[in-house]
Amino acid sequence: MAPPRADNKKFSKERSKQKVAKKPSKSSLPSTAVAVALTALVAICVAMYYKNGSGIETNLRQATKERTKESIGTSNSKRSDSNGDFKVLPRLNGVKVGHVQKRQLSPGKVYEIKTLSLRPPIFEIPDFLSEDECQTIINRASKAGLDTSEVQDPETGINIEPTNKATFHSWDYNSDGVIDKVEVMHNLVDLSDLYFSEEDIAKMFVELKVDKNNNGVMDLKEFLAVTTNKIMKSLHNMAKKLPRVKSRNSQQTWLDHRKIKGLNDRVAALTKLPRAVIEESEELQVVHYHPEGHYHCHHDSQDFEPNVPCCAFRDRSHCRLCRYITVLYFLNDVEEGGETAFPVADNATFSPEAWAKITKFRCDLSKHCHKANLFVKPRKGTAILWYNHLRDEKTGWHGRLDEMTYHGGCDIIKGEKWIANNWINILGDSRETMVSCKNPKKKIK
Numbered sequence: 001m002a003p004p005r006a007d008n009k010k011f012s013k014e015r016s017k018q019k020v021a022k023k024p025s026k027s028s029l030p031s032t033a034v035a036v037a038l039t040a041l042v043a044i045c046v047a048m049y050y051k052n053g054s055g056i057e058t059n060l061r062q063a064t065k066e067r068t069k070e071s072i073g074t075s076n077s078k079r080s081d082s083n084g085d086f087k088v089l090p091r092l093n094g095v096k097v098g099h100v101q102k103r104q105l106s107p108g109k110v111y112e113i114k115t116l117s118l119r120p121p122i123f124e125i126p127d128f129l130s131e132d133e134c135q136t137i138i139n140r141a142s143k144a145g146l147d148t149s150e151v152q153d154p155e156t157g158i159n160i161e162p163t164n165k166a167t168f169h170s171w172d173y174n175s176d177g178v179i180d181k182v183e184v185m186h187n188l189v190d191l192s193d194l195y196f197s198e199e200d201i202a203k204m205f206v207e208l209k210v211d212k213n214n215n216g217v218m219d220l221k222e223f224l225a226v227t228t229n230k231i232m233k234s235l236h237n238m239a240k241k242l243p244r245v246k247s248r249n250s251q252q253t254w255l256d257h258r259k260i261k262g263l264n265d266r267v268a269a270l271t272k273l274p275r276a277v278i279e280e281s282e283e284l285q286v287v288h289y290h291p292e293g294h295y296h297c298h299h300d301s302q303d304f305e306p307n308v309p310c311c312a313f314r315d316r317s318h319c320r321l322c323r324y325i326t327v328l329y330f331l332n333d334v335e336e337g338g339e340t341a342f343p344v345a346d347n348a349t350f351s352p353e354a355w356a357k358i359t360k361f362r363c364d365l366s367k368h369c370h371k372a373n374l375f376v377k378p379r380k381g382t383a384i385l386w387y388n389h390l391r392d393e394k395t396g397w398h399g400r401l402d403e404m405t406y407h408g409g410c411d412i413i414k415g416e417k418w419i420a421n422n423w424i425n426i427l428g429d430s431r432e433t434m435v436s437c438k439n440p441k442k443k444i445k
Contacts, residue, residue, distance in 0.1 A: 087431060088396030089324065090272035091387060094118045097346070105269040106262060113270075117345040117374055120402045121387050124376065125270070128383035133260060134331040138418050140259075141286035146251035149287060151193070151298070159191045163227045168220050178217040181205070184231070191232070193247045194239050195296065195364050204234050244292040244366070250409075257284040257422060270385065271325060271424060276444045280436035281425040282313045282323075286331075289338060289409065289417040297343055297363040297408040300326050300423065301388035303401035310427045313438045322437075324398060325424035327385045330378040335415030340384060341365055341372035342407045352403050369410035378417055389426075398426045 094115040095101075101113045105128075116122040129137075161167045171179050171187050181201040188194045205211050210218055210226050218226075243249045257263055258279055268275040301323040310322035328340065343362050344350045362368050369375060376384055386407075392399035409417070425437035428444075436442040 086272075089391055089398060089426065091391060092121060092123060092271075092385070094121045094123070103269070105266045111270075116376065116384075117342065117386075119346050119350075120342075120405045122342065122345060122374065123385045125383040125385065126379065127381045128266070128270075129263075129329055129331070129381045131381065133263070134329070134380055134418075137255065137260065137284070137286060137329075137420055138331055140255055141253050141288070141418075144253045144255065146253045146286075146288055149248050149250040149252045149295075151248055160232050161191070161228050163224060163229070165220065167228060168223045171223075178219050179223060180217045184218075188235060189363070192236065192239075194235065194245050195247060195366065196235065196238075196245050200235075200238060200242070200245065204231065204238065208234055244294075247296045247298075249293045250287050250289045250295060252285055252287045254283040255286055255420075260284075267327060267422060267424070270327070273424065274444070277426070277434070278424060280438055280442070280444055282423045282437055285421040285423070287419050287421065289412045289419075291412050291414065291416075292366075293338075293409075293417065294366055294411045295409040296365050297341070297406045299388065299401060299403075299405055300407075300421075301401055301405075304399075310425070310437075310440075312427075312440050322398070322425055322427055323388050323423040324426040325385065325387055327383055327422040327424065329420040329422065330380060330382045330384075331418035331420060332378070332416070333380050334378045334412065334417045337369075337411050337413035338378050338415075338417040339369055339375040339410045340378070340407060341369050341375040341410055342405075343368075343372040344404050344406055345372075345374040347373055347404065350404055355403075355406075363406075363408070365408045366411045375410065378419070395430075397430060 092101075092113065094117070097115055097118060099115045102110050103113060105111050111125055111128065114124045114126075116124050161170075168179070169175070171183055173183050173186065181198045184201045184204075185196050185198065188196055205218075208226050208230055210222055210231075212222055212225075213219075239245050264275055264278045267278045271278070300321070302320040305320055308318065308320050311317075311319035344355060362371065365372070386405060388402060388405050390399040390402050391397070409419075426434065427437055427440060428434035434444040436444060
């Protein structure tokens, strides 16, 4: 193994010094002996560095070296279960947006991996699934039956604020002394994760006779008269008949990805993770969208919280999602709409605080799909991979949630959309402590 660059420079400098200092003589044995001794000394220092001084730094450097090799592309590389021998969580190297690397992920087949974004790292792999595999997944999901999709932490009940001046002023976002229909819409996003249109709010105004002076807005007197209780109950009753106003409008089911022949091997080769990690991750979530179907922007995973454990598969106890990687598969071509959007991808000025101020505007992908920094059109067989978490710089392991992984599914305008989410779970603080997401009592070897 080559020593670090700094040591290489030092070694070259020593050799050049010896060359200059050397004088013509009948015998070069003394100077040769000195050179050998110095070479041996440098070698010992390098050995000691790698033994005692490198630690995680060496592992991170080695991981970077491996990613550089991958980015160049090797069409004849073969996967082996040496994937299991790592101290640092593997990550693909994006190099730059538009970069294409070629990798053999299954016997005899080379795949192109295109970089779509660097922050967060997002990659597109065309033809990752065959037409037969796509249809097999759709058929099995249809046979299993699909249920209405829910968000991971659904709002329970109706969040009704008190009817008073303080609530009025909190609803009046622009502080102009009245509440307009758009401001009511945005409050419903905050309070109930419901996305109404201005037309929906106008119907509520008429139904509850809110606008007494017919000026199109609600002043303080009108607000106090109608009460927040009536407003919220009216809109929640309306929402029951309008699936489109929900943040997520789709149907889903779960399939055992181990039964899709060759899939787990391919994903293991793509991610450079052991096959056991792929097999012990969550089942494949298959999702079906009809016209007006969508999923407004969200994160697939959740940030670290002290004393809050990672969720096991289908665990509904107090826990957090630990999805290191998302691999999303497009299972069919969509006539119109249905893009997967990443609103803040590669946003150089992104901050969670600034985003929180506009999330109620930009997270509605029914209206703002093409305002996203990146949106990917569904193409049958294509896979999209991204990392939901940063890698901890000190440990090289599972780090904080990457806030820039906000993403969602845009409205289906025409046709239907089928996708499958293949989440790769990392449970454990190191390679030695990794456990199964399906059974946390089971250690991953």
